Amino acid sequence: MPAESRKKALRMMSNGLYVMTSRSGDRYGAATVTWVSQASFRPPLVMAAVRQDSNVFACLRESGAVAVHILGREQQEMARRFFAPTLVNGDGLNGEPFHGGATTAPILDHAPAYLEGRVLRILDGLGDHALVILEVVSAECREQVPPLTVADSPWEYGG
Amino acid sequence: MPAESRKKALRMMSNGLYVMTSRSGDRYGAATVTWVSQASFRPPLVMAAVRQDSNVFACLRESGAVAVHILGREQQEMARRFFAPTLVNGDGLNGEPFHGGATTAPILDHAPAYLEGRVLRILDGLGDHALVILEVVSAECREQVPPLTVADSPWEYGG
Numbered sequence: 501m502p503a504e505s506r507k508k509a510l511r512m513m514s515n516g517l518y519v520m521t522s523r524s525g526d527r528y529g530a531a532t533v534t535w536v537s538q539a540s541f542r543p544p545l546v547m548a549a550v551r552q553d554s555n556v557f558a559c560l561r562e563s564g565a566v567a568v569h570i571l572g573r574e575q576q577e578m579a580r581r582f583f584a585p586t587l588v589n590g591d592g593l594n595g596e597p598f599h600g601g602a603t604t605a606p607i608l609d610h611a612p613a614y615l616e617g618r619v620l621r622i623l624d625g626l627g628d629h630a631l632v633i634l635e636v637v638s639a640e641c642r643e644q645v646p647p648l649t650v651a652d653s654p655w656e657y658g659g
Numbered sequence: 660m661p662a663e664s665r666k667k668a669l670r671m672m673s674n675g676l677y678v679m680t681s682r683s684g685d686r687y688g689a690a691t692v693t694w695v696s697q698a699s700f701r702p703p704l705v706m707a708a709v710r711q712d713s714n715v716f717a718c719l720r721e722s723g724a725v726a727v728h729i730l731g732r733e734q735q736e737m738a739r740r741f742f743a744p745t746l747v748n749g750d751g752l753n754g755e756p757f758h759g760g761a762t763t764a765p766i767l768d769h770a771p772a773y774l775e776g777r778v779l780r781i782l783d784g785l786g787d788h789a790l791v792i793l794e795v796v797s798a799e800c801r802e803q804v805p806p807l808t809v810a811d812s813p814w815e816y817g818g
Contacts (some may be wrong), residue, residue, distance in 0.1 A: 501761075501797050508800035509772040510697055510705075516673030518736045530791045538669055538695045538710040538817050540786020546669075547790060549698040559787055570671045602660075613668040626779060626792060627699020631706060633785060638660050641667035646810075649673045658697050 507659030515658070517571040517648045518581045520548065521593065521606045522559035528606060529556030530593050532582040534657045535629065536568060544636040546617060549629035550568050555586045557630060563621045565603035566634055569611035575591040578610060579648060602638035612643040666818030674817070676695050676807045678728040678741045680752065680765045681718035687765060688715030688805065691741040691808050693816045694788065705776060705797040708788035714745045716789060723778045725793055726817035728770035728806060730807040733787035737769060737806060771802040 515534040522529045533556075535549035546568060550557045560566040570580055581594040592598055595607055601607040603616045617634030624630045650657060674685045679746045681688045690713075694708035696811040705727060730737055751757055752765055762768040762775045776793030783789045791818040808814060 501795075503802050506703060506774075506795060509729065509774055509796070509798040510703065510807045511805070512697065512772045512800065513677075513697060513705075514673060514675030514806050515696060518672075534700055535696045536672065537674060537696045537706075537708065538672060539694055540788050541789055542787050544669065545663060545708075545786045546672075547694075548707065549694075549696065549704075550708065552684060570668065575709050599678045613671045615665075615668055621790070623780070623783070627704045627811050628701050631698055631790075633782070633790065634668070636660075636665060639665040639668040639704070641664050641671065644667060645669070649776075649803075649808075651787075655749065656694040656700060659700070 509657045515650045522566045524559040528588045529559035531556045532579045548632045565605045567605035568615045570613040572612045572645040613641040615639045651655035660739040669817045674809045681725045683721035687747045688718035690715045691738045707791045714724045724763035724764045729772040731804040772800040774798045
């Protein structure tokens with residue numbers, strides 16, 4: 501299979517841009533991710549492919565709790581902040597204010613919507629990302645706005 | 660958790676619309692699906708949540724081969740055809756012409772791009788859809804067009 505065809509076809513798939521957060525004790529993890537989809541209505545499940553070398557993966561594996569934040573179409577700058585390594589200080593989580601949620605996962609104040617989940621299953625060793633399946637245990641839609649997608653952004657992640 | 664908040668938040672996630680096809684011997688399965696995402700670069704993996712009572716799931720479980728077709732933004736009518744039960748006759752697969760591919764999965768002639776995969780893992784029993792992880796073994800991008808997304812369509816699938 502020509503690698504170029506595969507890359508082009510895979511990049512025609514449609515994904516959103518999300519900020520995934522988790523905390524394990526004093527350790528925080530947060531990262532912009534895109535390989536995420538709902539996976540069941542009842543119970544409400546979400547599946548996500550997450551880099552194993554990330555802080556957020558280490559935290560969710562340890563704590564079993566994770567939040568997935570949906571960004572608005574205008575929030576590219578917020579997505580960009582979570583490309584950087586996780587940093588928590590007086591300015592928040594990578595500069596974004598947050599508070600505690602229903603689980604141990606930090607909830608970002610400026611996301612228009614988010615889901616909190618309990619990790620049900622992790623599939624490791626199949627590829628270069630771990631597959632995380634989470635059950636949604638809490639959710640809030642603060643504002644119904646058009647969500648930020650990979651297609652709307654200057655970035656690509658796929659191929 | 661209020662069910663309404665959860666539904667609104669989950670429906671703010673971004674997904675494409677795809678036609679998934681498979682064949683097992685004389686049996687064909689094809690369905691429009693949306694809970695699909697890439698899951699690894701190396702090897703190239705895709706994860707999909709598929710209804711267990713569908714023909715396409717029966718076929719992919721038996722044959723281990725599946726194709727995922729990306730539709731163009733103007734191909735709503737093609738997506739609609741695969742909401743109906745699978746029917747193969749002189750007019751094609753639900754009226755869409757197709758041919759054989761690199762695997763046993765039928766390839767739709769009018770999709771701008773498609774991926775063919777070998778089923779690596781099926782996770783059943785977690786929710787009301789099975790999670791299918793497939794390794795991409797063949798792919799073609801015939802035309803780079805804006806893909807059809809759930810947001811572009813009159814339909815919703817999530818919540």
